[in-house]
Amino acid sequence: MRLKLSWRLLALVMLVATLCSSVIFDTAQAQRRRRPQRAVICGDPTAPCKYGDNSRPFDLPFHIPPRAVVFETQPFYAVILQSVRMRDYDDCDTFVPEDSRLAAQALFPNRKVFASRCAIPGDVYYLNVSEKAQFMAVYAGETMAEAQRVLMRVRATNRYPGANIRRMRASFMGT
Template sequence: MKLMRSAFISLAMLLLLSGAVIAQSHAKVKRASAAAICGNPRVACKTSVTFKPNDLPFRVPANAVIIDTDPFYAVILKSMPAANDSCEIFIPETERLAAQALFPDRKVFASRCVEPGELFYTNLGENQRLMAVYAGSTLAEAKRVLAAVKATGKFPGANLRRIRTGFNGT
């Protein structure tokens, strides 16, 4: 009787432990969340990379190679055509700085050519360069920013776009 009881306890323990291992191997792996935008140029961005002045900075974890951000809204201030392989065509930094002076608490950013190590922006035409102001993560906030942009009278074609940014450092 003792032998049978001992065998039963051993079998029960084995089944219990193997069930835990099986459950563990099928557990969902939580993916790292997308990178958060640092939309206020007056607040330091805690990130592991150095961004260029025209870039929209975001929090990049150490050792990240390919990363993109949470979706956000941008008010497109200006856009221009440029061939994808034409890195010499972009909105001048002097224009970006003039726009930045109008919106000191919101980052004004400008896209450049799409190459490894450079930022990419989604939801844009492949052959477009843009200058935009960060308008937040909600539509309500973005509409307020769009109204402020239009109130300046300097960007008559300003419009909202929901985009992401990121980079491929490979």
């Protein structure tokens, strides 16, 4: 009787151990699978973007996979050149005009000048910025040191007195 109980107990312990390790392994695998991919930004408009460019002229270009629903870039720095307050969250008529963006792009030919618009499904939008304003910014790189150099170049133009550095991400919201 004692021997049968020992074998049953051992079998039960082995079964519980197997189940526990399976759950832990499956959880670790699921967490690895859920880690979001981050898109690489094409921050220099004069260089070919090896990831393709499916953006509008005022968007910061980055690769968006064909069946993406929500896709984000890696964090980056931008120098906000200008912002305009919206009347309300759904105000799609207020934004920095395209001719202003093009004039700024001429000042910084090797850095993409981009602007926000209404966040509509299928469009690029930006994270870590005010929801009450639209903005125009110049891509300032992946490090604070690079962003500070870009800010100094912006200030040297004397055209954007309120220019400031912002760490943000671009995102795509599919339909």
